[in-house]
Amino acid sequence: MNVPVIEVRALTKRYGEVPAIRDVDFTVSRGSTCALLGGNGAGKTTTLAMLLGLLVPTAGCIRVFGEDMSRHRYRVLGRMNFSSPYVDLPQRLTVAENLTVYGHLYGVQGVRKRIRMLGDELDLNEFMRRPYRSLSAGQRTRVSLAKALLNEPELLLLDEPTASLDPDTADRVRSYLMDYQQRRQATVFFASHNMPEVERVCDDVIMLRQGRVVDRGTPATLIAHYGRRNLEEVFLDIARDTDVEPAHRQAVQ
């Protein structure tokens, strides 16, 4: 039986009386690249934080690799990793020092060799000895990505993986991630606002609005469903709560 890598059931998170996530259900299968889309405040980061075990749900259940995250998250944390341009690494440590520390935290065998490999693949070598604080936003994003790939995770959770990158670097990073996903048969789950990126790399999209899943499908299915030309227009429809039926009818016709 193919156990989903991520299984979310009736997931709810409230901060006091304010609901952030409401009764969300979804599964993500092994080897897929799934994007979580939604406007600001839709609940993407909250969902990611709960998947990572950083945030305790108010109700519902999250299983990753079949393990209940509320009770056994340490059984699976070593098989997953996370990157976000909004969560920093220690500023005063050099890139190499940061990667060494995280390599040991993840129990990576042959940490130096792995860091050298990632340095080559993600083009980090020129600033490997520089403190993290001295790097540009784009360089930091690449270092954060290298940290996320140190343990060759089976599940990679990414928050805006190409934010702050110039188009050329972003394209190379995207290609690298797609190659990694195929090579490792890894599952990639990410939150993004970059719709062309999602169209290019994802085979599954979950749309969130005000803490609820409002639609789901492949980028092509969603575009057809909403009768739009691209995912960005679909996103705008959902974010602005546009009545989709006319467009949908037009698409069907």
Add this chain to the structure above:
Amino acid sequence: MTGSADKCLSLRRIGAMALRYLYLLRSSGPRLLELFYWPTVQLVLWGFITQFFMTNSTWVAQASGVLLAAVLLWDVMFRGQLGVSLAFTEEMYSRNLGHLFVSPLRPYELVTALLLISLVRTLIGISAAAVLAIPLYNYSIFELGLPLLTFFFNLIVMGWAIGLIVAAVVLRYGLGAESLAWIAIFAVAPVSGIYYPISVLPGWLQPVAWLLPSAYVFEGMRAIMFDSLVRLDLMAKAAALNAIYLGMGVAVFLYSFRVARERGTLLHVGE
């Protein structure tokens, strides 16, 4: 590629965090200087005070090093607490907690690493001042002998307990509470009997003093210096109290971590 991620306690992960703090220490000259600076300034100040009292106080004249020993031992407790609190606030400054706690690192492994690095920082800072006292004031704290070890460990453990509680408060209330790291320990200074016997305190305050391991340590120190008596009973009481306080410190920190996971502050905590 990876191993041992599901071990409940991993020396490798503790070592990784200790390495992180050593890298930090190595990266900053001012941080290293700060380790030596305050203990040395304190030593020089109390050295001159001792010299003055040697001719003006019969009490100090009976045991010339009593004030110097006191200031060095007090700094053990202060450095021990700072070592824990400041290392933890570094994680908050660097907004690194989100990355740390999506790794297999357990909160109690972080606590162990904080205690380790606090020990290293304290040893560096205090050793320099203790060695400097020998040529400057012809006083060696090492003359206290083996009991010095029990004094040291009892005081640093009390510092750790306070440091962990401060870290828990900072995790709960954010970096606005970080100044507690510098002032919290001074709340217990007046009742610790650092420079005077506990009997000097008002009667109603003495029972409070005897709730603190530090009071037993400083009384034990004076028993050696004035009466050449090694009071093992005092050290045993201090150790028993420390076991309770350290347990409380760890529990409060872990509780604060749990609350942070409920409130979602681990991902966004920072300046």
